[in-house]
Amino acid sequence: MSLDKAVERGKDTSFPPMSTALVAETNGNGNGTGSAPSNASYRLRLNPNQDHKAENYDDLGLEFTPLLFSSLERYLPPNLLNVSRDAKYKYMRDILRRYSTEGERTRDQKHREYRQKIISNYQPLYRELYTLNPSTFFVQSFSKAFSANDKNRDESIRSIMSEPAPGIYTFDMLQPRFCDMLLNEVENFEKWVHETKFRIMRPNTMNKYGAVLDDFGMESMLEKLMEDFIRHISKIFFLDVGGYSLDSHHGFVVEYGMDRDVELGFHVDDSEVTLNVCLGKHFTGGELFFRGVRCEKHVNTETHPEEIYDHAHLPGRAIIHRGRHRHGARATTSGHRLNLLLWCRSSVFRELKKHQKEFVNWCGECKREKQARLQQSVTAKKMELLVGQTDGAAFNPR
Numbered sequence: 001m002s003l004d005k006a007v008e009r010g011k012d013t014s015f016p017p018m019s020t021a022l023v024a025e026t027n028g029n030g031n032g033t034g035s036a037p038s039n040a041s042y043r044l045r046l047n048p049n050q051d052h053k054a055e056n057y058d059d060l061g062l063e064f065t066p067l068l069f070s071s072l073e074r075y076l077p078p079n080l081l082n083v084s085r086d087a088k089y090k091y092m093r094d095i096l097r098r099y100s101t102e103g104e105r106t107r108d109q110k111h112r113e114y115r116q117k118i119i120s121n122y123q124p125l126y127r128e129l130y131t132l133n134p135s136t137f138f139v140q141s142f143s144k145a146f147s148a149n150d151k152n153r154d155e156s157i158r159s160i161m162s163e164p165a166p167g168i169y170t171f172d173m174l175q176p177r178f179c180d181m182l183l184n185e186v187e188n189f190e191k192w193v194h195e196t197k198f199r200i201m202r203p204n205t206m207n208k209y210g211a212v213l214d215d216f217g218m219e220s221m222l223e224k225l226m227e228d229f230i231r232h233i234s235k236i237f238f239l240d241v242g243g244y245s246l247d248s249h250h251g252f253v254v255e256y257g258m259d260r261d262v263e264l265g266f267h268v269d270d271s272e273v274t275l276n277v278c279l280g281k282h283f284t285g286g287e288l289f290f291r292g293v294r295c296e297k298h299v300n301t302e303t304h305p306e307e308i309y310d311h312a313h314l315p316g317r318a319i320i321h322r323g324r325h326r327h328g329a330r331a332t333t334s335g336h337r338l339n340l341l342l343w344c345r346s347s348v349f350r351e352l353k354k355h356q357k358e359f360v361n362w363c364g365e366c367k368r369e370k371q372a373r374l375q376q377s378v379t380a381k382k383m384e385l386l387v388g389q390t391d392g393a394a395f396n397p398r
């Protein structure tokens with residue numbers, strides 16, 4: 001397996017792009033003005049109104065995904081929160097149109113039609129998998145950590161996490177029964193694909209096997225998983241790459257074995273935060289290897305010994321890391337390994353990143369360069385002082 005070059009994964013068109021960045025102009029207090037929706041004065045709040053219950057837009061148009069409207073609604077200026085759904089829809093749609101090209105919109109629309117075709121023809125095996133239910137999905141320790149009240153939640157989340165290497169966290173997450181059901185559901189979906197000869201898109205250009213869960217009905221369940229659970233984890237451990245602002249996802253299952261995808265090359269994900277949970281079944285090999293976090297500029301710089309970490313998958317156990325933490329998967333040498341992946345993205349973080357200077361605090365190499373520059377200037381200053389003192393001594397009239 002080559003470690004020469006980390007591939008930027010997911011920058012292909014096989015799935016819809018992240019939701020468009022939406023940090024609009026705000027007034028001084030960051031809450032936007034919310035004036036009438038004339039073309040010149042569209043506003044969104046910088047911080048969402050967390051208490052607002054957003055409407056359902058499932059029945060409206062195909063131009064943008066309905067979930068996007070429900071998420072965006074919380075960013076509307078206060079005076080627009082309670083106007084008619086239609087007025088809110090038009091206001092948001094006009095903003096969204098300004099942030100995407102006609103080509104992107106056509107591609108998104110085609111993708112939604114593709115999804116719709118699958119969803120209206122595929123008969124799920126277990127309906128209960130399509131709505132998030134913490135008591136049947138998660139092991140007790142995981143559910144309990146999140147049920148603590150706001151004040152204690154961060155602490156109880158920290159208490160279930162191990163950090164085997166900097167920036168990599170592991171924890172028990174899924175019940176064995178849930179893993180089995182999801183494996184059966186994916187198998188059933190693959191069977192349907194085979195029988196109907198429906199041409200499906202694989203999770204990425206690097207995968208020949210596996211399935212996109214969002215494409216056959218699990219999009220809103222996974223969105224809720226991100227909103228109610230992963231965002232809280234991200235707020236604690238990944239504040240530098242978006243923290244709580246995660247607002248879109250790509251959810252899929254990968255499938256490895258000697259007769260499937262065997263291994264996965266060295267890459268970074270098209271995500272701010274990646275959740276990866278092993279579903280089973282029985283297998284050997286398939287370890288994940290990590291090689292440090294890197295920004296675009298440094299993605300191919302060398303690895304330092306302290307950045308080397310290997311992780312062995314265990315069914316039901318999750319690993320969570322920054323998407324830009326370089327990694328790959330070793331060959332699954334026997335049996336079959338299936339993992340659930342949730343790539344979580346933040347449009348706010350991506351928009352802010354565009355305005356960032358060269359240095360980013362989450363890239364191992366940027367940090368090292370900064371440290372080296374600091375060291376150099378300290379050394380130079382020391383030399384200056386020492387030379388200055390020697391010169392001074394030479395000119396000492398005594």
Ligand SMILES: O=C(O)CCC(=O)C(=O)O
Pocket residue numbers: 009254264269276288327328329339341
């Ligand atoms: O095979 C794995 O567990 C890793 C998968 C992965 O890194 C990815 O799909 O981005």
Ligand SMILES: [Fe+2]
Pocket residue numbers: 267268269274327
């Ligand atoms: Fe990955």
